[in-house]
Amino acid sequence: TQLLEQSPQFLSIQEGENLTVYCNSSSVFSSLQWYRQEPGEGPVLLVTVVTGGEVKKLKRLTFQFGDARKDSSLHITAAQPGDTGLYLCADPNNTDKLIFGTGTRLQVFP
């Protein structure tokens, strides 16, 4: 059974700081998705990465897929309070059955 570990588990920072969260798999990802979940809401897809070494940018968010496709990182530049939420990585496992990571809970204080 594939296990997705995310680190850190919790992150509390001031507005304007940079941060990186990580997602590591016990096996090779088929592809990798990153989601953000705000309190009282369902997860919202941020990005999908497919190719080893791939880098995607979404405004202040930079997503990187490891060369061996067993790890990924999400870097946020100049964090804002609106970035607060639970960040989840997920592997679609070549189906619509998403396997989610353990999550990183981010709190950005003004």
Added chain:
Amino acid sequence: DAGVTQSPTHLIKTRGQQVTLRCSPKSGHDTVSWYQQALGQGPQFIFQYYEEEERQRGNFPDRFSGHQFPNYSSELNVNALLLGDSALYLCASSPSPTGTYEQYFGPGTRLTVT
């Protein structure tokens, strides 16, 4: 364009009871998946419905069952509730397989079992 909707928003049940949760998919989507998210954890896949049949199932006991209707809406039923069933239940919808595996999630139903 309405997104994925779920009802009820919150629910409190007693151990041993049965519960039914409902989901309406995003317009144009015909596939519905259900996930259980315990407090502080990532969602876990329960099962998926397509063309009114269960297409995939996660590692959940038979107490968890579902149904999909001709209009693509879906229900999740849980029998003989246990305290450990307390969680946020998320519904996600997607169009017929496109290879992108992009799913749209509803806001969830918070179930508390006492």
